Amino acid sequence: MHTSLWLSLLLVIPLAGAALIVGLRASDHLARVIGITAAALELALTVVVALAYRASHTVGSGSTTTVFDFTYRKVLAPSLGVAYDVGVDGISLFLVALTALVILLALVGANESRRTPAFVAWLLVLMTATIGAFATRDMLSFFLFFELTLIPSYFLIAGWGGSQRAAAALKFFVYTLFGSGFLLVGMVYIAVRHQHVFGGDLTFAMSALKETPLSSGVATWIMIGFLIAFGIKSPIFPLHTWSPLAYAEAPIAGSMVLSALLAKLGTYGLLRFAVGLLPQSLDNVRPVVLTLAVIGILYGSGLAAVSKELKKVVAYSSMAQVGFIVLGIFAGSQIATSGAVLLMFNHGVITAGLFLLIGGIERRRGTSTISALSGLQGPAPVLAALFTVVMLASIGLPGLSGFVSELLVLLGSFNAHPWWAVVATTGVIFAALYLLWAYQRVFHGEATGENASIPDATTAERWVLAPIIVLVVVLGVYPAPLLNKINPSTHAIVSHSTPQGVSR
Amino acid sequence: MTIPESWFLILAAVIFGIGMFGLLTRRSALIMFMCIELMLNAVNLTFVTFSRSLHDIGGQASVFFILVVAAAEVTVGLAIVVAIFRRRQSTAVDELSELRG
Amino acid sequence: MIAMTTTWPDLIVFIAAAAMAVIGALGIITYRNPVHSALSLILTLLGVAIAFLEQEAHFLAAVQVIVYCGAIVVLFLFVIMFLGVDNQEDVTIEPLVAQRPMAYASVVVTMVGILAMLSRGGWSTGAQVATGASPSGAENVQAVGSAVFTTYLFAFEATAALLIIAVVGAVLLARRDRTGESISEGADA
Amino acid sequence: MIAKVAQLAMPSVHYLAIAPILVLLGGSLILMFVTAMTRARVSAVVATSVTVVTAASAFVLAFFQWRDVSIHGSTTTLAHAIALDGFGVLASAAIALGVGLTALVAHDWAHRARVVGAEFHILVLASASGAMMMAQANDLIVIFLGLEILSIGLYVLVAFDRHRSGSAEAALKYFLLGGFASAIFIYGVALTYGGAGSTNLSSIAYFLAHNFILQPGVLVAGLGLMLVGFAFKVAAVPFHVWSPDVYEGAPAPVTGYMASIVKVGAFAAVLRVIFGALTTQSESWRPLVWGLVVLSTLVGAAVALVQRNIKRLLAYSSISQAGFMLLGLWSASPSGVAGTLYYVVTYLPVVIATFAVVTLVGGEGETGHDLDHYRGLARRQPLLGAALAVLLLSQAGAPFTTGFFAKFAVITSAVDAGGSWLAVIAMVAAAIGGFFYVRLVLSLYSDDEGSGVRVAVPRLTGLVVAIGSISAVLFGVWPGPIANLAHHVYLLLP
Amino acid sequence: MSNLILAAGDPLYVFGVNLAVFIIAALKVLVAFGALMGCVTLMIWFERKVISDMQSRIGPNRWGPFGLLQTLADGIKLFFKEDLIPAQADRFTFKLAPYLALIPALITFSIVPVGGTVTVAHHTFLLQVADPPIGILLLLAMSGLSVYGVILAGWSSGSKYPLISSVRASAQMISYEAALGMTVVTVVLATGSLSTHDIVTSQAHGVWHWNLIRLGIVPFVLFLISITAELNRPPFDVVEAESELVGGFHTEYSSIRFALFFLAEFMNTITMSAVMVTLFFGGPAGYVPNIPHIQWVFPILWFLGKTTLFCFAYVWFRAALPRFRYDQLMDLGWKRLIPLSLAWMLLVAGFIISPAWGFALAALSLVASTFLTRAFDIGLNREAGPDSVLPTVGERPLPPYILRKLTDGDDQ
Structure with missing residues (x-):
């Protein structure tokens, strides 16, 4: 066990940075410096945490395994069950790292020149909120941080977005808030049941809530609530309608955060709480959820194919990827679950890269509409090369990171639920189709008009994308370090959620 | 002493209802005040009737307090009317055009 | 005490009281002239006072007449005359669309509801807590007095606060604004 | 004759129990005395300091009361008319705090609005004593009197701005509907008296606990009417029609006072009466409260969406908040009581501070209440804007503000009481509500400054705004103290 | 109505009361009414006579001995005069008002004990029409009601001066009723009962037990002043100040209605004198010589004597004191x-x-x-700042009504 100080530091540093920026009335430059310093510090810390992380050994006769590290719990208000409770396991560990990385990249690569201090401050607040949500073992704390992410992301979209930013932010906000109502009530219900059964103070500690006996019917209702809440955030198929507008209207940093981080909050919630806390309901909802995931994959792919804008292509492809993640989470096999976790991380990295690149194009051309772009390969070969690598990873080309995770998901789910896996596999093909098609339209062909004179990737851009490329390649080849840390945690969850034991 | 309590209760309820109706339909502030007084009177009658049927003096004591409250309310209410009338020569609530509900 | 047969004098007194009260109440809400409404209010008040008397609440009957008729309605009349608002209110104009039907509906619902509740409760109270008959005659005054000064002592003290705040408020509101500013503003409005 | 005097068994008085009430009334009387005995108008500084000192003393007395309660348990005094229990102590302390904050805001406001003299403070102190009576009352008649003291003070306060005709008109409207509500409430009291044989809450509870009422018609009608009366006072839908107009017409500091103190007093009373005394009749009143909760939360939030005037918007927001507060009552459980109390107590500084900002932005003559005036406020005045943003977010129930834990507390109690669906409805309403708060917050940070102007922030008002927003965040991050207080007071309820 | 009940069946059964008691009660009412009416005619004559004496005039002297029948003649004259109702009048209220003025005066008298007890046909009864348990509160109630006669008469006339008179009357009566009530309370405190009979009996043991002495003179003086104001008698007769308001509230009244007001005023004077005697001067208490069979007469004589004294005092006030200004009042x-x-x-x-x-x-x-x-x-001289301008006319603040007209005139 390591001290929780590391995690507390992770929560405090960005907030301190934001407070510093606001308090000092920092200039644009100073704000950027503070922001990047804080984010870099954060990233360094997460690396330390990730390296130091050890899942502790099986406790007792193998019924429970404590996979959390860096834990600390302090009850703040016993009557309300409010507690400060931190800790990471193999699942959240890499999501925390992802958060630090994506925010740092956003600060470096997708900075806004307008009202920079506020922008940086909001991003830092968002960082705390997201890391807080990932790094807690208490469901109420998770909910608090989960909700808190709304405010900075709302302001990021509404403050720095495109022409329809107000509507987009609003739609995003209302949808998510609406969903979280169900989450809150469901979560409170479980906690209250727990208190009724076991007595004592109200508690939202996940280890406690896991033990709450719920009838399958009640669990299903709560599960539906959770699915709505997390499904909106992710987004899962019928609840996705806010996302295209929000992704398209948000500033690049906003899109990065939305797709790389906030969507992961949703899928993380599904894994941790929907699957982790409500195993009784899984049999009831699994067919529906798997179907929705598969529909999401196909539907997202289809829409991505016909999208006229690069941002929307990536947005819909994200939706398809989320479909894979959900498929993996609900497949009920440990392999698929590990794959889903890995895919969360990888997709976060890849999509951040894609948005960064689109941001680069947008900065050069002032638009990301596909029809306005053509033949960019000629004037900007490095940019095109970078785009190719990231895109191929997204498609799931063997040897790149996307492949490993998608393979694990499909493999795992094929063992348990072959039909859905088979249909989902076609999604991979679709992804290749629409992304390559978009790539072709944008980069190949004759560079006409302004397209002919765009500058190639700057040194800064290359440096920003370098870590992404490295991660994409390294994890594509050698994902074991991550999987080694992920597996005990997914094992814990899957073994809890499938009474008959872990299916391979 | 021998009229059934229920008769008084019905009488009180009827007076209360009439007062309520007047309050909701009339527009003159003064008449609305009077309707409030009417309702309070119905309450008084109810209290006295229950006081009789319960053989408990508490109900009558309560009426005493309601009377005080009625007096205090009227004082302030009429003062408000006077204050408003200083500005406008009307007490019809509708003509208080600055606020629309 | 006589058995629960209604005797003629009681009945007649009750009918008179009820008629006074109800006719007065209807008068308040139908007369167009506030002064006539005030007169109707007096009729109701006297009717209620008689109903008090019939239920042996002598003290309250007297206080009712003194406070209501002697002070409250006089105050009403004073204000009506002071302001000269005894003009006729046109009741045919609907102040708000559907306000009248709504008022009918809500009053009917409330009244029917209350009466139904009361009749469902057998018109009687659920409780018979007290000891013996409620004092009548001279003892009534004494009983009310001792209740006010023992059981309701705090309430009695609270009325002091109530009256203070009412007096301060009334004086404050009705006091002429000596700055003269509001008058000129009123002219603008 | 003298023998008759001696016969009266005067009830014993536990002065500590009524000390805060007496202190407030005493402060009010001192101010009146000073006003009467000085030749010139009483200076605003004197009036404000007397009020603040009085409120502070009442607040401090609450600590002694609390100690007394922890040692001796909850007691009643003055012939059981007044209860001394943790519940009342906490509510009284909150009221004292509200008085102090209001006095500070009013000090600056009075200066700008050319309102001179100590009468404002006299009325605030006296009416707050009424709210305290409601919070500590153990008798329906005392509650009624407290309600009237509070209301009559407010009628006058609403009409206080003599330079604006809307003020007096709002007062008239408030008065008429307030009188209506009082009449309905007291009719309910009368019927309850008939049904349970007493106006004393302990007696009612005792009677109902030891008798099974086969035909509770009278009692049900009584409690229904009382509930309607309370619903009027706290502006729960469908008895809310007065509140937007009155909020708009009243001077802004008074609106803040009204939105806070009335809620504390009325909810303390409603919990005592409906939950405390009539707890055995819960199957009768819970459906009614259910309806009030659903309508208030939904209608309040939905109608607020289309408001253009900040005061009307806050009025509807306050209606929605009242719906949430009723949720704790609906739960009819100790945790529900604690939840509502926690909600009310934490809402108080927030709403007073919010209206303090509204007072500032409204400016002289209260002409600046259009939402346009708030556009870009945080750009012009970052601190004020940020404070307002925090206050609004707290009312929206944003995480890490007191507003969240308040909502969380009542939701928890509702779920605990089997009201998951009600909780879901309330949360949906909160989502709708969250939308208009956040939209307003966003417009604070808008680049386009609309018709907004820079407003001066006087020191005392600034202090109140700071207290409100800091408390919103501080107790939002660290809800323990107040939540524990609220949780423990239930144990001391009679 | 009472005849109807009598006809309905055996009265003894129906009422549960003795027929004799009923007859006695009816007789008491009739006698009291008749006597009071007679006294009123005498009172009017008395007042005119005394005033004229004080003003060194002769006064009425044509009809009857010492002009005693003058009132009767005036009454007959009024009765045959044309009954005018102004076109602007509110007819119903206009007709109602005189009765509202008269009836409270009559009812109030019913609680006044005019003598001790008398035994007739084995029934001992009090020489007062009724001795209700709320006793003296009836006085306050009726004095509260009596104001309506004045207010409504003035208002319903549809004329300016009577209206002003009405406003004055309502304000004046509310103002003095508080003091009146409080002095009555002192009496009640001393007696420990609200019943007028008890009040009188508690003063029966000699002059030193009279409330006048027992309570200190002050309550009596207060009561006298307030009751005079309640009566609208000089020097508090701003309501009918003929120099300002023509005739006050009854300016527009004529004929029999006017006579009723007149009747009411003098009846009130007598009643209040009687009440004062009851409250402070022991009522019928006084020296009773031990003469068999007619012992009961002496208390009545004592009572009449004391009451006459006060009636004289009222007349004296009228002759001697100038009228108060409204604001002074x-x-x-x-x-x-x-x-x-x-x-x-x-x-x-x-x-x-x-x-x-x-x-x-x-x-x-x-x-x-x-x-x-x-x-x-301080309040009178308070400086409300430089902008406190209270319009004054000839160093004298104006009554609120006129003040409003002056200052708000530009509103319309």
């Missing part, structure tokens, strides 16, 4: 009488408990009155 009521009556009530209450309490409350009252006096003084 209000000042007197609110700033002098109410605090004083309140203080004296506390004093009496204190001394009833124990002398220590009495002195303590006396000290308290003194301190309070000192402060109050100063507060009134």
Whole structure:
């Protein structure tokens, strides 16, 4: 066990940075410096945490395994069950790292020149909120941080977005808030049941809530609530309608955060709480959820194919990827679950890269509409090369990171639920189709008009994308370090959620 | 002493209802005040009737307090009317055009 | 005490009281002239006072007449005359669309509801807590007095606060604004 | 004759129990005395300091009361008319705090609005004593009197701005509907008296606990009417029609006072009466409260969406908040009581501070209440804007503000009481509500400054705004103290 | 209505009361009414005669001995005069008002004990029409009701001066009723009963037990002043100040209705004199010589004598005192009488408990009155800032009504 100080530091540093920026009335430059310093510090810390992380050994006769590290719990208000409770396991560990990385990249690569201090401050607040949500073992704390992410992301979209930013932010906000109502009530219900059964103070500690006996019917209702809440955030198929507008209207940093981080909050919630806390309901909802995931994959792919804008292509492809993640989470096999976790991380990295690149194009051309772009390969070969690598990873080309995770998901789910896996596999093909098609339209062909004179990737851009490329390649080849840390945690969850034991 | 309590209760309820109706339909502030007084009177009658049927003096004591409250309310209410009338020569609530509900 | 047969004098007194009260109440809400409404209010008040008397609440009957008729309605009349608002209110104009039907509906619902509740409760109270008959005659005054000064002592003290705040408020509101500013503003409005 | 005097068994008085009430009334009387005995108008500084000192003393007395309660348990005094229990102590302390904050805001406001003299403070102190009576009352008649003291003070306060005709008109409207509500409430009291044989809450509870009422018609009608009366006072839908107009017409500091103190007093009373005394009749009143909760939360939030005037918007927001507060009552459980109390107590500084900002932005003559005036406020005045943003977010129930834990507390109690669906409805309403708060917050940070102007922030008002927003965040991050207080007071309820 | 009930069946059964008691009660009412009516005619004559004597005139002297029948003649004359109702009048209220003025005066008299007890046909009864348990409260109730006659008469005339008179009357009567009530309370405190009979019997043991002495003279003086104001008698007759308001509230009245007002006023004078005697002068108490069979006559004579004294006092006031100005009248009521009556009530209450309490409350009252006096003084001269402009006409603040017209005139 390591001290929780590391995690507390992770929560405090960005907030301190934001407070510093606001308090000092920092200039644009100073704000950027503070922001990047804080984010870099954060990233360094997460690396330390990730390296130091050890899942502790099986406790007792193998019924429970404590996979959390860096834990600390302090009850703040016993009557309300409010507690400060931190800790990471193999699942959240890499999501925390992802958060630090994506925010740092956003600060470096997708900075806004307008009202920079506020922008940086909001991003830092968002960082705390997201890391807080990932790094807690208490469901109420998770909910608090989960909700808190709304405010900075709302302001990021509404403050720095495109022409329809107000509507987009609003739609995003209302949808998510609406969903979280169900989450809150469901979560409170479980906690209250727990208190009724076991007595004592109200508690939202996940280890406690896991033990709450719920009838399958009640669990299903709560599960539906959770699915709505997390499904909106992710987004899962019928609840996705806010996302295209929000992704398209948000500033690049906003899109990065939305797709790389906030969507992961949703899928993380599904894994941790929907699957982790409500195993009784899984049999009831699994067919529906798997179907929705598969529909999401196909539907997202289809829409991505016909999208006229690069941002929307990536947005819909994200939706398809989320479909894979959900498929993996609900497949009920440990392999698929590990794959889903890995895919969360990888997709976060890849999509951040894609948005960064689109941001680069947008900065050069002032638009990301596909029809306005053509033949960019000629004037900007490095940019095109970078785009190719990231895109191929997204498609799931063997040897790149996307492949490993998608393979694990499909493999795992094929063992348990072959039909859905088979249909989902076609999604991979679709992804290749629409992304390559978009790539072709944008980069190949004759560079006409302004397209002919765009500058190639700057040194800064290359440096920003370098870590992404490295991660994409390294994890594509050698994902074991991550999987080694992920597996005990997914094992814990899957073994809890499938009474008959872990299916391979 | 021998009229059934229920008769008084019905009488009180009827007076209360009439007062309520007047309050909701009339527009003159003064008449609305009077309707409030009417309702309070119905309450008084109810209290006295229950006081009789319960053989408990508490109900009558309560009426005493309601009377005080009625007096205090009227004082302030009429003062408000006077204050408003200083500005406008009307007490019809509708003509208080600055606020629309 | 006589058995629960209604005797003629009681009945007649009750009918008179009820008629006074109800006719007065209807008068308040139908007369167009506030002064006539005030007169109707007096009729109701006297009717209620008689109903008090019939239920042996002598003290309250007297206080009712003194406070209501002697002070409250006089105050009403004073204000009506002071302001000269005894003009006729046109009741045919609907102040708000559907306000009248709504008022009918809500009053009917409330009244029917209350009466139904009361009749469902057998018109009687659920409780018979007290000891013996409620004092009548001279003892009534004494009983009310001792209740006010023992059981309701705090309430009695609270009325002091109530009256203070009412007096301060009334004086404050009705006091002429000596700055003269509001008058000129009123002219603008 | 003298023998008759001696016969009266005067009830014993536990002065500590009524000390805060007496202190407030005493402060009010001192101010009146000073006003009467000085030749010139009483200076605003004197009036404000007397009020603040009085409120502070009442607040401090609450600590002694609390100690007394922890040692001796909850007691009643003055012939059981007044209860001394943790519940009342906490509510009284909150009221004292509200008085102090209001006095500070009013000090600056009075200066700008050319309102001179100590009468404002006299009325605030006296009416707050009424709210305290409601919070500590153990008798329906005392509650009624407290309600009237509070209301009559407010009628006058609403009409206080003599330079604006809307003020007096709002007062008239408030008065008429307030009188209506009082009449309905007291009719309910009368019927309850008939049904349970007493106006004393302990007696009612005792009677109902030891008798099974086969035909509770009278009692049900009584409690229904009382509930309607309370619903009027706290502006729960469908008895809310007065509140937007009155909020708009009243001077802004008074609106803040009204939105806070009335809620504390009325909810303390409603919990005592409906939950405390009539707890055995819960199957009768819970459906009614259910309806009030659903309508208030939904209608309040939905109608607020289309408001253009900040005061009307806050009025509807306050209606929605009242719906949430009723949720704790609906739960009819100790945790529900604690939840509502926690909600009310934490809402108080927030709403007073919010209206303090509204007072500032409204400016002289209260002409600046259009939402346009708030556009870009945080750009012009970052601190004020940020404070307002925090206050609004707290009312929206944003995480890490007191507003969240308040909502969380009542939701928890509702779920605990089997009201998951009600909780879901309330949360949906909160989502709708969250939308208009956040939209307003966003417009604070808008680049386009609309018709907004820079407003001066006087020191005392600034202090109140700071207290409100800091408390919103501080107790939002660290809800323990107040939540524990609220949780423990239930144990001391009679 | 009573005949109807009598016809309905055996009255003894129906009422549960003795027929004799009923007859006695009916007789009492009739006798009291008749006697009062007779006294009123005498009173009018008396007043005119006394005033003319005081003004060195002769007064009515044509009809009957000493002009005793003059009132009767005036009544007949009024009765045959044309009955005018102004076109602007509110007809129903206009007709109603005189009765509203008359009836309370009659009812009030019913609680006045005019003598001791008399035994007729084995029934001992009091020489007063009724002795209700609320006793003296009836006086307050009726004095509250009597104001309506004046207010409504003035208002319904549809004429300016009567209306002003109405407004004045309502304000004046509310103002003085508080002081009146408080002085009555002191009497009740001393007696421990509301019943007028008890009040009288508690004073029966000699002059030193009269409330006048027992309570200190002050309550009596307060009561006298307030009741005079309630009656609208000089010097408090601003309601019918003929120099300002033509005839006051009854300007537009003529014929029999006017006569009714006149009747009411004098009946009130007699009734209130009687009440005063009852409350402070022991009512019928006095020396009763031991002459068999007619012992009951002496208390009545004592009562009549004392009452006549007060009737004379009223007439004397009218002849001797100038009328108050309206604002002086209000000042007197609110700033002098109410605090004083309140203080004296506390004093009496204190001394009833124990002398220590009495002195303590006396000290308290003194301190309070000192402060109050100063507060009134300050209030009168308070500087409300440079912009406090109270329009004055000839150094004299205007009555509110006119003030409003002056200042708000530009509103319309």
